[in-house]
Amino acid sequence: MPAETVTSENAQRERIEQRILNAGEQVFAKHGYRGASLQSIADQAGLPKANILYYMGSKQTLYIRLLNRMMRRWNAVLENITPDSDPGQVLSSFIRTKMVLGQRYPDGSRLFAAEILAGAPFLNEYLAGELREWVASRAAIIRQWSAQGRMDDVDPRWLIFLIWSATQHYTEYSAQVTRVIGRDALEDEDLASIIHFLEHVILKGCGIALRQGAESGGASEP
Amino acid sequence: MPAETVTSENAQRERIEQRILNAGEQVFAKHGYRGASLQSIADQAGLPKANILYYMGSKQTLYIRLLNRMMRRWNAVLENITPDSDPGQVLSSFIRTKMVLGQRYPDGSRLFAAEILAGAPFLNEYLAGELREWVASRAAIIRQWSAQGRMDDVDPRWLIFLIWSATQHYTEYSAQVTRVIGRDALEDEDLASIIHFLEHVILKGCGIALRQGAESGGASEP
DNA sequence: GATTGTTCTGACCAATCGGTCAATATCATC
DNA sequence: GATGATATTGACCGATTGGTCAGAACAATC
Numbered sequence: 001m002p003a004e005t006v007t008s009e010n011a012q013r014e015r016i017e018q019r020i021l022n023a024g025e026q027v028f029a030k031h032g033y034r035g036a037s038l039q040s041i042a043d044q045a046g047l048p049k050a051n052i053l054y055y056m057g058s059k060q061t062l063y064i065r066l067l068n069r070m071m072r073r074w075n076a077v078l079e080n081i082t083p084d085s086d087p088g089q090v091l092s093s094f095i096r097t098k099m100v101l102g103q104r105y106p107d108g109s110r111l112f113a114a115e116i117l118a119g120a121p122f123l124n125e126y127l128a129g130e131l132r133e134w135v136a137s138r139a140a141i142i143r144q145w146s147a148q149g150r151m152d153d154v155d156p157r158w159l160i161f162l163i164w165s166a167t168q169h170y171t172e173y174s175a176q177v178t179r180v181i182g183r184d185a186l187e188d189e190d191l192a193s194i195i196h197f198l199e200h201v202i203l204k205g206c207g208i209a210l211r212q213g214a215e216s217g218g219a220s221e222p
Numbered sequence: 223m224p225a226e227t228v229t230s231e232n233a234q235r236e237r238i239e240q241r242i243l244n245a246g247e248q249v250f251a252k253h254g255y256r257g258a259s260l261q262s263i264a265d266q267a268g269l270p271k272a273n274i275l276y277y278m279g280s281k282q283t284l285y286i287r288l289l290n291r292m293m294r295r296w297n298a299v300l301e302n303i304t305p306d307s308d309p310g311q312v313l314s315s316f317i318r319t320k321m322v323l324g325q326r327y328p329d330g331s332r333l334f335a336a337e338i339l340a341g342a343p344f345l346n347e348y349l350a351g352e353l354r355e356w357v358a359s360r361a362a363i364i365r366q367w368s369a370q371g372r373m374d375d376v377d378p379r380w381l382i383f384l385i386w387s388a389t390q391h392y393t394e395y396s397a398q399v400t401r402v403i404g405r406d407a408l409e410d411e412d413l414a415s416i417i418h419f420l421e422h423v424i425l426k427g428c429g430i431a432l433r434q435g436a437e438s439g440g441a442s443e444p
Numbered sequence: 445g446a447t448t449g450t451t452c453t454g455a456c457c458a459a460t461c462g463g464t465c466a467a468t469a470t471c472a473t474c
Numbered sequence: 475g476a477t478g479a480t481a482t483t484g485a486c487c488g489a490t491t492g493g494t495c496a497g498a499a500c501a502a503t504c
Contacts (some may be wrong), residue, residue: 013481030340034257034258038462049465050483059462113395117332117339118252120397126442127401130427136403152426156405163305165391173335173387182356184402187239197380204374205427235451260492272453272494281492 013055020045020055022107023071029110032118033063067115067122070108076194078134085145087151088208094163099191102171108169135160146167152207152213159206166198241424242267242277243291246284251332254340255285256334268374289344292330295323298342301357305366309373317384318418321413324393333395355433370443382400388420 022047027036038059042049056062077097081090102109115123135157142156170177170186178185186194203210248257259386260281264271278284301321303312322330328438337345364378392399392408400407408416426433 031256032336032339034253035255035340036257037460039460048483049462052482053463054482114336114339116395116398117336118256118257120401123398124401127398128404132402132404146418152422154422155415155419158416159423160424161391161399161421162388165387165395168391169383170353171385173338176338176345176349176353179342179346179385180354182350184352189496193377194380197377198384200374201381201384202378202423203423203427203428204429205423207426214287259490261490270453271492273451274454275493276452 014142016047017055020047020052020062021066024056024137025066025107025111028063028066029107032114033059033122035120064122066108066111070112071104071126073108074211078138081138081141083141085141087145087206088144088203091159091163091206091208092199094210095167095202096195098163098167099168099170099195099198102167103186106171106174109168113168118158150208152205154206159202163198163202166202170194198218227263238269239277242274243288244270247288247329247333250285250288251329251336254336254357255344256340273400275295279323286344288330288333291325292334293348293442295330299323303360303363303427307363307364308427309364309367310432313428313430314421318391318417319391320385320418321417322394324389325408325413328393328396331390335390335394366420367387372430374427376428381424383422384442385424389425 020041024036024041026044027041030036033038036059038049038052041062042052045052052062056065077088078094115121120127138160139156142151142159145151146153146156170191174186181190183190201212242263245262246258248266249263252258253262258281260271260274261443263284264274267274275286278287300312300316339344342349360382361378364381366443367373368375368378396408403412405412423431
């Protein structure tokens with residue numbers, strides 16, 4: 001780049017890199033690693049193809065940067081969970097945080113999904129290492145809750161996958177969901193309705209009492 | 223093909239086409255429409271590339287045949303549902319049927335998922351037509367159940383999507399699930415455990431009484 | 445065994461793939 | 475305004491893409 005002051009120089013480079021990353025996220029999300037072409041990413045970013053390679057080095061480097069960026073965004077999920085936490089609060093927050101992240105980064109979520117569909121060739125270590133530890137530690141706490149009688153004795157791994165899949169669905173499969181319910185996109189009221197539904201079914205299904213007011217107008221209890 | 227008797231002639235052609243379809247399903251499932259190459263499909267099928275095109279005509283024709291084949295397989299899901307049906311039985315059967323189908327046709331399920339990720343360019347009509355009707359008719363019946371007090375008043379569309387996503391997850395994301403729980407593949411006992419979990423949480427979460435014996439050793443009720 | 449209608453496939457096509465590179469453009473510094 | 479460092483990009487590379495096609499191979503009929 002042109003040599004400006006150090007800060008603005010970095011800022012300029014940062015802006016261009018972000019533009020490339022966002023363009024790459026869109027294209028990789030739609031067509032997967034193999035199906036995405038540098039030319040289409042360049043078109044999406046409004047830059048010549050050679051410029052993409054100048055900044056990112058290679059297709060693979062760009063792709064891995066995108067995977068890492070998305071993994072970092074998920075760090076906020078289920079981070080403050082302790083054996084003393086309230087199960088209802090934690091699961092409810094899990095559902096809400098995950099839904100918000102999916103809405104904020106739909107392309108990143110889909111990019112991740114495409115990588116898993118392809119057999120997760122670039123994510124083997126992450127899944128079998130970091131993520132496995134993450135799930136195991138959360139599962140251990142949930143098991144304590146069950147043992148203390150604060151919720152049903154369900155397999156916490158399946159519970160985590162259930163919440164993960166249910167929330168992912170509305171971003172990754174938005175093309176399916178919107179067409180089936182006859183909308184162009186999911187509105188805020190839809191999202192609120194979905195979150196409310198998931199909280200109701202999952203918490204109640206795990207034998208966790210629903211919070212007061214959370215059921216206003218939603219579901220009728222016997 | 224060599225001119226044999228009419229029946230065996232068709233049988234021979236059928237065998238080769240099935241071989242190509244299965245190979246295509248694998249490759250399309252992994253890499254999506256754009257990312258899949260006819261050469262890799264040919265290699266997978268053990269045939270020269272020109273042979274693939276001789277039988278299928280074009281990449282797009284092969285792809286659409288695969289989508290149709292998978293859609294047909296899903297016809298068994300939620301087919302016998304009436305206002306008089308037992309909600310618990312129907313939802314339980316929905317979960318089981320869907321899980322079994324996912325296990326039987328993992329590549330087909332993933333193929334479908336990749337198509338949705340790409341924005342469902344080939345499935346627009348199906349999703350906005352046939353599938354929308356399918357969901358709407360089932361949703362209407364579920365609403366009747368709620369109105370009759372046989373289950374909670376939850377949005378039936380979100381319920382259908384919940385079961386759909388939860389069951390899909392274990393086939394489409396098997397790469398993630400198996401690595402996170404540290405297995406090579408999901409065993410029969412895992413599947414039984416998952417089905418049991420989903421039945422417990424979803425039925426109970428919808429305010430449907432669980433059948434006798436279905437909870438043996440599974441979840442502890444207050 | 446010549447005829448006929450498929451089946452099969454190597455060779456080839458223009459287009460596109462990821463990536464390289466040399467030439468040019470741009471700016472801060474002196 | 476000369477120097478040096480980085481930014482930019484059109485032109486190009488060999489490989490691969492989906493698809494075409496002519497002709498070889500094949501089996502049944504006459």
